[in-house]
Amino acid sequence: MKAQRVLVDYLKGKWPYYLLAILFMAAGNIIQSFYPRIIGSFADQLKEEQLTYSLIVDYSLLLLGVGIAFGVLAGMGQYIVMRLGRLFEFFTRGRLFDHFMTLGEHFYSKNGVGKLLSYVMNDVTAVREAIARGINQSTNSGILILSAAAMMLASDIPLRLIAISVLPLLAIPWIVSRFGPVIRSRSLSVQEALGKMTESAEEQFGGIRVTKKFAAEPIMGARFGAAVDRIHEKQLKLVRVSSLFQALIPFLGTLSLIIAIVYGGYLTIHQHISLGNFVALTLYIRMMVNPLQQIGGVINTMQRSRASLDRINELLAKEGEIQEAEQALAHDLKRAGIRIRHLTFSYPDADMEALHDISLDIAPGSTVGILGKTGSGKTTLMKLLLRMYDPPEGAIRIGGVDIRQLTLESLRDQIAYVPQEGFLFSTTIRDNIAFYRRDSAMTRIEEAAKQAQIYGNIVEFPERFETKLGERGVTLSGGQRQRTSLARGLIKRAPIMILDDSVSAVDAVTEQKIIDTISKERQGLTTIVIAHRISALKHADEIVVLDEGRIVQRGTHAELIGQRGMYATLHAIQEEGNRDAE
Numbered sequence: 179m180k181a182q183r184v185l186v187d188y189l190k191g192k193w194p195y196y197l198l199a200i201l202f203m204a205a206g207n208i209i210q211s212f213y214p215r216i217i218g219s220f221a222d223q224l225k226e227e228q229l230t231y232s233l234i235v236d237y238s239l240l241l242l243g244v245g246i247a248f249g250v251l252a253g254m255g256q257y258i259v260m261r262l263g264r265l266f267e268f269f270t271r272g273r274l275f276d277h278f279m280t281l282g283e284h285f286y287s288k289n290g291v292g293k294l295l296s297y298v299m300n301d302v303t304a305v306r307e308a309i310a311r312g313i314n315q316s317t318n319s320g321i322l323i324l325s326a327a328a329m330m331l332a333s334d335i336p337l338r339l340i341a342i343s344v345l346p347l348l349a350i351p352w353i354v355s356r357f358g359p360v361i362r363s364r365s366l367s368v369q370e371a372l373g374k375m376t377e378s379a380e381e382q383f384g385g386i387r388v389t390k391k392f393a394a395e396p397i398m399g400a401r402f403g404a405a406v407d408r409i410h411e412k413q414l415k416l417v418r419v420s421s422l423f424q425a426l427i428p429f430l431g432t433l434s435l436i437i438a439i440v441y442g443g444y445l446t447i448h449q450h451i452s453l454g455n456f457v458a459l460t461l462y463i464r465m466m467v468n469p470l471q472q473i474g475g476v477i478n479t480m481q482r483s484r485a486s487l488d489r490i491n492e493l494l495a496k497e498g499e500i501q502e503a504e505q506a507l508a509h510d511l512k513r514a515g516i517r518i519r520h521l522t523f524s525y526p527d528a529d530m531e532a533l534h535d536i537s538l539d540i541a542p543g544s545t546v547g548i549l550g551k552t553g554s555g556k557t558t559l560m561k562l563l564l565r566m567y568d569p570p571e572g573a574i575r576i577g578g579v580d581i582r583q584l585t586l587e588s589l590r591d592q593i594a595y596v597p598q599e600g601f602l603f604s605t606t607i608r609d610n611i612a613f614y615r616r617d618s619a620m621t622r623i624e625e626a627a628k629q630a631q632i633y634g635n636i637v638e639f640p641e642r643f644e645t646k647l648g649e650r651g652v653t654l655s656g657g658q659r660q661r662t663s664l665a666r667g668l669i670k671r672a673p674i675m676i677l678d679d680s681v682s683a684v685d686a687v688t689e690q691k692i693i694d695t696i697s698k699e700r701q702g703l704t705t706i707v708i709a710h711r712i713s714a715l716k717h718a719d720e721i722v723v724l725d726e727g728r729i730v731q732r733g734t735h736a737e738l739i740g741q742r743g744m745y746a747t748l749h750a751i752q753e754e755g756n757r758d759a760e
């Protein structure tokens with residue numbers, strides 16, 4: 179795992195702007211710290227009875243000047259920081275999305291969509307808020323505290339009075355170090371619970387039709403309720419510790435103020451310090467309480483967002499499990515045969531082998547059928563061919579080249595894979611079919627739709643190919659969706675095409691038309707047909723029967739029905755079913 183520092187990388191390019199913002203805010207706060215001194219001097223002149231109307235106007239104008247200067251400078255600083263915070267959001271979301279694209283099947287089989295959304299939404303926002311709040315408030319507060327301290331030291335207020343008064347504030351670092359790790363770990367569990375809730379919500383929305391058909395709303399409601407309860411419980415734990423932390427800091431400020439009043443008051447009564455100095459001291463201490471509280475809040479936010487930042491960095495450090503070889507080359511796979519030798523494969527974290535000692539040759543331009551019960555390893559074999567998972571070295575060669583030595587783009591670009599349930603995007607039918615080649619001519623798109631036997635349905639829609647599909651293509655039936663996804667595969671005219679149970683949702687007559695068109699269209703190109711129905715693959719040059727990850731039979735249709743075995747049994751059952759249907 180490579181260490182990732184998304185924040186450091188971002189700040190590397192942006193620090194001059196942050197510095198500028200800090201300078202603006204610092205200048206504003208330094209000016210602001212003159213205000214107790216002005217009031218102190220006003221009090222002295224009042225006491226000495228030296229105050230005139232013109233002096234009152236001068237003091238007012240001075241205070242107005244201080245207020246305006248603070249407002250303009252600190253406001254500008256804040257604006258810059260807020261803007262940069264939004265840029266961080268944009269930068270990090272883009273980086274996360276790019277990274278998601280590099281992660282493979284295994285990662286997505288382990289992480290639900292909701293959890294990933296939670297990274298992009300909740301975590302990034304938490305970090306952005308922390309940077310903006312952190313910089314704004316800690317600069318404002320830090321500078322104000324420092325300049326208030328400097329002003330106090332530069333005044334005639336005795337050092338021991340200042341030292342005793344600010345004593346309680348020295349406990350702050352200790353409190354921070356005690357509370358910080360607790361806040362951070364509680365915050366991490368809140369973020370994780372939020373991720374789980376988003377995941378659960380995503381699943382519930384995705385499965386809402388099933389829920390309704392089975393009248394399972396109460397069960398699903400309870401399941402979602404449990405996810406919400408978990409967040410609630412974790413958030414309460416976090417709120418308890420954060421509130422205690424945030425309350426302690428201003429309490430220490432108040433303690434300082436009490437000491438200043440008691441000890442400072444005593445010194446004033448005995449005329450060791452002037453009334454003006456006493457007023458200024460209490461104002462300075464009072465002035466420090468808010469910033470101290472804010473610093474407490476910032477530390478709190480920082481700890482919480484640190485948990486989010488850790489999650490983002492951890493995710494960005496995850497490397498895609500499929501890495502291109504350094505010497506990988508792009509090869510033309512036209513007229514390239516596929517050679518599989520002694521291929522044994524288990525999924526990561528799985529105990530069982532999904533494939534065992536598979537050896538198979540697929541001649542260029544031939545059609546191979548793969549048949550087998552569910553879970554027999556058909557899709558797994560195809561995933562390995564596409565390198566969604568890594569096959570053992572040398573186990574799969576195309577055109578004599580180990581697929582691990584091919585660039586991922588050249589491999590996947592030359593294989594058209596049509597899964598049983600192709601995902602359709604919420605865009606037009608045209609864009610869905612021309613997914614691989616956005617610039618495909620309309621005639622080519624129509625041709626692919628005709629080959630997939632979906633053209634007739636599409637032209638019945640008022641907007642024909644421009645018809646928009648709802649999320650996951652809800653306006654289409656299962657069979658129509660399958661055929662649209664098939665058209666998407668056919669338009670690619672790839673040297674190798676894999677139909678992974680891609681016609682399972684169409685009726686027998688349409689299936690036959692599709693199979694006939696495909697065999698005509700793909701003359702001279704390699705086609706692998708996976709099916710449960712023998713009718714879909716009986717014309718293949720070779721048919722392979724898989725059972726529990728092993729090849730148990732192979733041959734042509736004629737050869738296989740002549741043998742005792744799974745193929746002949748299945749053939750007999752399906753033929754009988756067809757006769758009954760007639």
Ligand SMILES: Nc1ncnc2c1ncn2[C@@H]1O[C@H](COP(=O)(O)OP(=O)(O)OP(=O)(O)O)[C@@H](O)[C@H]1O
Pocket residue numbers: 287525526528532550551552553554555556557558559
């Ligand atoms: N991502 C995965 N992680 C772990 N095991 C998996 C994974 N995907 C599939 N399997 C297991 O591998 C075996 C083969 O699955 P595969 O999907 O290849 O079967 P199949 O023959 O294509 O089935 P079907 O006809 O139902 O599509 C099964 O036992 C399945 O549970």
